[in-house]
Amino acid sequence: MYGQIVRDGLVNVTGIEDLGLTSPVLQRTSDAFFKEISPFLLHFGMFVPTIIGQCTPEQQAKWLPLAMDLKIIGTYAQTELGHGTFIRGLETTATYDASTEQFILKTPKLSSYKWWAGGLGKTANHCIVLAQLYTKGVCHGPHPFIVQIRDTETHMPLPGIKVGEIGPKLGFNTADNGFLGFEDFRIPRENLMMKNAQVTKDGTYVKVARHGKLTYGTMVFVRVMLVSDMAYCLAKAVTIAVRYSAVRRQSQPKPDQPEPQVLDYLTQQHKLFICISTAHAMKLTSTWLWNTFTGVLADMRDGNTDTLPELHALSSCLKAISTSDTSALIEQCRFACGGHGYMYSSNLPALYSFATATRTYEGDYTVLLLQTARFLVKSWEQMDEGKPLTPTLAYLEQSRNGSQVSWDDSPEGIVRGFDAVAAGRIGACVKSIRKHINNGMDYEDAWQMTTVQLVGAAEAHCRAVICRVYRDETARLTAGCSPGVKAVLDQLSTLYLLYWALERTGDLLRFSSLSERDIENLQARYEALLLKIRPNAVGLVDAFDFRDEVLMSTLGSYDGRVYERLMEEALKTPLNREPVSDSFHKYIKPMMQGKL
Numbered sequence: 355m356y357g358q359i360v361r362d363g364l365v366n367v368t369g370i371e372d373l374g375l376t377s378p379v380l381q382r383t384s385d386a387f388f389k390e391i392s393p394f395l396l397h398f399g400m401f402v403p404t405i406i407g408q409c410t411p412e413q414q415a416k417w418l419p420l421a422m423d424l425k426i427i428g429t430y431a432q433t434e435l436g437h438g439t440f441i442r443g444l445e446t447t448a449t450y451d452a453s454t455e456q457f458i459l460k461t462p463k464l465s466s467y468k469w470w471a472g473g474l475g476k477t478a479n480h481c482i483v484l485a486q487l488y489t490k491g492v493c494h495g496p497h498p499f500i501v502q503i504r505d506t507e508t509h510m511p512l513p514g515i516k517v518g519e520i521g522p523k524l525g526f527n528t529a530d531n532g533f534l535g536f537e538d539f540r541i542p543r544e545n546l547m548m549k550n551a552q553v554t555k556d557g558t559y560v561k562v563a564r565h566g567k568l569t570y571g572t573m574v575f576v577r578v579m580l581v582s583d584m585a586y587c588l589a590k591a592v593t594i595a596v597r598y599s600a601v602r603r604q605s606q607p608k609p610d611q612p613e614p615q616v617l618d619y620l621t622q623q624h625k626l627f628i629c630i631s632t633a634h635a636m637k638l639t640s641t642w643l644w645n646t647f648t649g650v651l652a653d654m655r656d657g658n659t660d661t662l663p664e665l666h667a668l669s670s671c672l673k674a675i676s677t678s679d680t681s682a683l684i685e686q687c688r689f690a691c692g693g694h695g696y697m698y699s700s701n702l703p704a705l706y707s708f709a710t711a712t713r714t715y716e717g718d719y720t721v722l723l724l725q726t727a728r729f730l731v732k733s734w735e736q737m738d739e740g741k742p743l744t745p746t747l748a749y750l751e752q753s754r755n756g757s758q759v760s761w762d763d764s765p766e767g768i769v770r771g772f773d774a775v776a777a778g779r780i781g782a783c784v785k786s787i788r789k790h791i792n793n794g795m796d797y798e799d800a801w802q803m804t805t806v807q808l809v810g811a812a813e814a815h816c817r818a819v820i821c822r823v824y825r826d827e828t829a830r831l832t833a834g835c836s837p838g839v840k841a842v843l844d845q846l847s848t849l850y851l852l853y854w855a856l857e858r859t860g861d862l863l864r865f866s867s868l869s870e871r872d873i874e875n876l877q878a879r880y881e882a883l884l885l886k887i888r889p890n891a892v893g894l895v896d897a898f899d900f901r902d903e904v905l906m907s908t909l910g911s912y913d914g915r916v917y918e919r920l921m922e923e924a925l926k927t928p929l930n931r932e933p934v935s936d937s938f939h940k941y942i943k944p945m946m947q948g949k950l
């Protein structure tokens with residue numbers, strides 16, 4: 355199993371070298387090799403980006419060629435058995451010894467073991483280690499170090515290194531996630547990644563970066579990338595489910611009619627068409643977020659970190675919501691395929707296990723939404739002080755006078771409705787925090803007592819951002835399209851707005867003049883739109899243009915030979931090599947004969 359995985363991984367990363375080892379190329383071609391992920395994902399997805407983001411030019415000149423030529427294989431070891439979210443609580447230490455100009459890495463106790471890093475178990479021979487940096491008796495917090503953990507010739511763990519695989523998981527079972535412990539393991543001073551902070555030969559700590567959280571830059575990059583990854587993952591799942599729903603015929607609503615395609619059931623359309631729409635919404639939002647990210651990087655290259663807080667808030671909530679929506683909607687695709695959706699050969703289980711993991715790694719859902727909420731509350735307070743709001747929060751101004759937004763059921767009106775919900779929920783959180791403080795709580799306790807509402811406010815803000823970006827980007831990108839294409843893509847973005855308006859009627863009743871009659875109108879429009887989209891449903895998923903080798907699905911292959919493929923896969927099962935398993939003779943027969 356592992357040997358095959360490594361072979362496929364290497365064919366992937368070396369066989370396409372002439373195409374250029376860019377992230378998107380690697381990411382997309384790796385899907386033709388793995389139902390889940392490559393053991394080299396962390397090498398290209400975090401090890402290389404961290405060298406670029408955290409090393410000085412001199413350090414990059416040393417490490418980047420080695421990494422890009424796969425002379426070293428790396429991963430990113432930050433999480434420990436005892437800490438993942440709370441990075442400031444990490445226990446691994448790196449203590450500077452000026453007499454030898456080395457850092458001594460230590461794993462003080464079991465909970466300090468690095469745990470989870472992809473590729474760490476048996477594949478990587480180097481890794482980025484986040485450790486508490488001590489010099490001259492002072493702790494300066496978590497810093498990144500580049501550490502060789504295995505001999506590059508023998509692949510044996512180096513003396514003082516304890517490393518291994520963490521074992522089977524819900525999914526990601528081709529990721530080779532590992533554990534890592536250090537016993538007074540020494541590395542050269544130069545292995546501290548020194549772009550944002552340095553330690554001189556005599557042990558003096560020098561802070562370089564103006565912003566205290568640039569060490570967390572790789573996580574922001576990955577969160578931005580994951581939004582696009584989720585769009586791609588969901589597009590694969592809905593391609594499988596819609597194609598299967600066009601093939602599958604079931605039940606007989608009318609006695610004298612043949613069994614219909616299950617795709618003709620309105621409930622099936624309700625399950626699946628939001629998935630098509632959401633894949634588009636997340637793809638367009640991810641491109642918008644990527645452009646925002648590169649803009650902030652450019653600002654930071656000019657020494658300006660003012661736009662970083664908004665990027666952190668955006669990447670946090672968009673990563674949280676895109677992974678949560680994708681996990682839920684891929685499971686919905688699985689539900690839509692009945693029993694055959696539960697077959698591993700459908701590829702829906704693997705797609706689900708990948709997406710649901712992504713809801714956790716690179717920042718847990720709740721924790722990241724609370725990060726966004728922190729930014730929203732601070733922005734509200736700045737608005738109260740008359741300070742300007744950042745672009746994505748301009749809608750807060752409308753709530754300043756507290757008047758209720760009048761409901762307008764046009765697409766643009768619905769977008770404004772979601773702005774009103776977000777503004778209203780943020781305002782309610784600020785009111786709650788202030789009430790608790792007035793009742794004698796300190797700020798931290800008042801914040802904690804409001805966190806359930808704060809998570810909801812951050813979700814509402816994110817939904818408002820997605821709705822606005824999806825609507826605006828669809829209009830912009832279809833401006834030059836044929837009327838037919840323009841109409842279908844407009845239907846999809848309208849469906850997204852109607853779907854979420856119906857999901858959030860409570861909020862819209864609370865923060866706008868939405869009435870019961872308006873809700874009835876929304877429901878009727880939504881159902882009529884499902885019927886309009888039905889004729890184009892298969893064409894819309896075909897337009898995602900996934901080859902069968904990438905979909906890897908008995909249910910979603912282009913030729914629709916579902917039952918033949920299911921049987922072909924079944925016959926490949928090892929248990930079918932012999933008509934009678936030897937377990938019959940060992941256990942079942944003796945049991946039947948009363949001899950067990």
Ligand SMILES: CCCCCCCC/C=C\CCCCCCC/C=C/C(=O)SCCNC(=O)CCNC(=O)[C@H](O)C(C)(C)COP(=O)(O)OP(=O)(O)OC[C@H]1O[C@@H](n2cnc3c(N)ncnc32)[C@H](O)[C@@H]1OP(=O)(O)O
Pocket residue numbers: 366367376377378380381384392394395396398399400430432433438439440441442472567570571573574576579580662663666715716717718721722725728729
């Ligand atoms: C060959 C095959 C294919 C190759 C493909 C290649 C390309 C693929 C590209 C991408 C896909 C790659 C996928 C890789 C797979 C990933 C596997 C998983 C990896 C991991 O999980 S790595 C570990 C991730 N861990 C986390 O995310 C931990 C989450 N915790 C935190 O982020 C923080 O600890 C915290 C923010 C939750 C809390 O920290 P703390 O208490 O210290 O901070 P606060 O007090 O809340 O805030 C203080 C202050 O800092 C600001 N802040 C916090 N974080 C950031 C940040 N990241 N950036 C900027 N600012 C930040 C925060 O806003 C506060 O500011 P203010 O005080 O309010 O001003």
Ligand SMILES: Cc1cc2nc3c(=O)[nH]c(=O)nc-3n(C[C@H](O)[C@H](O)[C@H](O)COP(=O)(O)OP(=O)(O)OC[C@H]3O[C@@H](n4cnc5c(N)ncnc54)[C@H](O)[C@@H]3O)c2cc1C
Pocket residue numbers: 396430431432433436437438439440469470471472526531711714715716717718719720721724
């Ligand atoms: C498939 C997979 C791959 C991974 N790969 C890597 C890797 O390559 N490298 C790496 O370093 N790590 C990796 N991780 C680890 C991952 O980054 C962490 O699991 C993630 O950051 C969550 O942290 P945790 O596990 O400590 O969860 P915890 O934070 O302990 O979460 C447990 C519960 O506590 C809640 N919680 C925690 N803090 C707060 C708070 N402040 N307020 C409210 N609720 C809170 C959470 O919401 C959650 O409900 C991987 C994880 C997975 C699942």
